[in-house]
Amino acid sequence: MLPAPSTPNLYDLDRGRLDVLLGQWGLSPLYRERVWTALHRQRVTSTDAVEGLRPEHYGLLRERAHVGVLPVHTETASAAGDARKLLLSLRDGQTIETVLMRFSGRTTVCVSTQAGCAMGCVFCATGQMGFVRHLTPGEIVAQVLHVCRLLDAEGERLRNVVLMGMGEPLHNYDAVMEALDILQEPTGVALGPRYVTLSTVGVVPGIRRLAAEDRPLRLAVSLHAATDAERAALVPAARKWPLAELMDACREYSARRRERIFFEWALIAGKNDGPEQAHAVGRLLEGMDAHLNLIPLNPTGGYAETPSGATAVRAFQDVLASYRVPSTVRQRRGIDIDAGCGQLRAKVESARLRPRPSAAGQA
Numbered sequence: 001m002l003p004a005p006s007t008p009n010l011y012d013l014d015r016g017r018l019d020v021l022l023g024q025w026g027l028s029p030l031y032r033e034r035v036w037t038a039l040h041r042q043r044v045t046s047t048d049a050v051e052g053l054r055p056e057h058y059g060l061l062r063e064r065a066h067v068g069v070l071p072v073h074t075e076t077a078s079a080a081g082d083a084r085k086l087l088l089s090l091r092d093g094q095t096i097e098t099v100l101m102r103f104s105g106r107t108t109v110c111v112s113t114q115a116g117c118a119m120g121c122v123f124c125a126t127g128q129m130g131f132v133r134h135l136t137p138g139e140i141v142a143q144v145l146h147v148c149r150l151l152d153a154e155g156e157r158l159r160n161v162v163l164m165g166m167g168e169p170l171h172n173y174d175a176v177m178e179a180l181d182i183l184q185e186p187t188g189v190a191l192g193p194r195y196v197t198l199s200t201v202g203v204v205p206g207i208r209r210l211a212a213e214d215r216p217l218r219l220a221v222s223l224h225a226a227t228d229a230e231r232a233a234l235v236p237a238a239r240k241w242p243l244a245e246l247m248d249a250c251r252e253y254s255a256r257r258r259e260r261i262f263f264e265w266a267l268i269a270g271k272n273d274g275p276e277q278a279h280a281v282g283r284l285l286e287g288m289d290a291h292l293n294l295i296p297l298n299p300t301g302g303y304a305e306t307p308s309g310a311t312a313v314r315a316f317q318d319v320l321a322s323y324r325v326p327s328t329v330r331q332r333r334g335i336d337i338d339a340g341c342g343q344l345r346a347k348v349e350s351a352r353l354r355p356r357p358s359a360a361g362q363a
């Protein structure tokens, strides 16, 4: 484990705040811009590698700040070569997952927003490990920059960012939005607003805040069930936000942002993949600008159920079509490399037989 530095992590700062800090340390605007560009465009991993500063700046930056690069703990690649999964180490010894996916010519990174998660979804490897802590903006930014560096080496560019790794992004709202502001800055990574997807378990106040702040991103809501009782059994956090309230917040978001909402449904054989459930979700989403992503369950150590078979999936989609609810079956990429949410970390932890952190309360 690295000692936690007491100096500021430069990845935590957006362009304006970096500018102010470096200005206080006596760097002129030209040098301040060089530091920002080197960090976010050239993706250097230390201030020593920033080119074109005055000789005295290097010692000053080394002494007063650090660049919060996340070392690779474990890395795996899928047999098909279309997914690369990284377990990255945080300064306090925690590990988080970041996945680079490449299919149909598009590059996508799936990033984590928390170490562990407090929401406790029964089928999710991250939920099974409990909440450890929120990530800082810089720890979220560092995951994206790490992947950008891998792509830079191959002359490729990152297109999509999905906040679908470990953690519930709307439970760590401020840090996530600060990270997105940094990543969307045109002189930095310059992520396009249409290429950021935030997936939430359905934190109603967070969805309403996104709507009020008119945040430029795509919203995905993990539904998994269309009645409160069935949903509470899969997603314990849902008890706090009943479906009626959740759908109301979604409609508000849709109306404000004039954006389609994506809903997610992990298909679990015999649990939520029958005609009754398909009709219920059809009725729930009918008439909305909505799209349902169906994800056959990715089996995890702490949950005994199995993914739905092809016939059940087709029948489910046919019912949805009768309500004019568009749906797509999304095969999870890289199942062979444990590329489900939280799965690589769970495997590494259990191999070491380390005690798992306990759940620390609900959001």
Ligand code: SAH
Pocket (backbone or CB within 6 Å): 121, 123, 124, 125, 163, 164, 165, 166, 167, 168, 169, 199, 200, 201, 220, 221, 222, 264, 265, 266, 295, 296, 297, 298, 299, 300, 340, 341
């Ligand atoms: N916390 C957020 C984002 C991270 S999880 C959320 O829950 O939406 C990203 C998606 O993966 C969610 O839709 C989640 O329900 C789904 N997921 C988690 N574990 C899964 C599993 N074992 N099989 C299928 N989908 C899973």
Ligand code: SF4
Pocket (backbone or CB within 6 Å): 117, 118, 119, 120, 121, 124, 125, 126, 127, 128, 165, 166, 167, 168, 200, 201, 222, 341
């Ligand atoms: Fe948390 Fe999402 Fe996993 Fe649920 S599915 S436990 S909200 S990371």
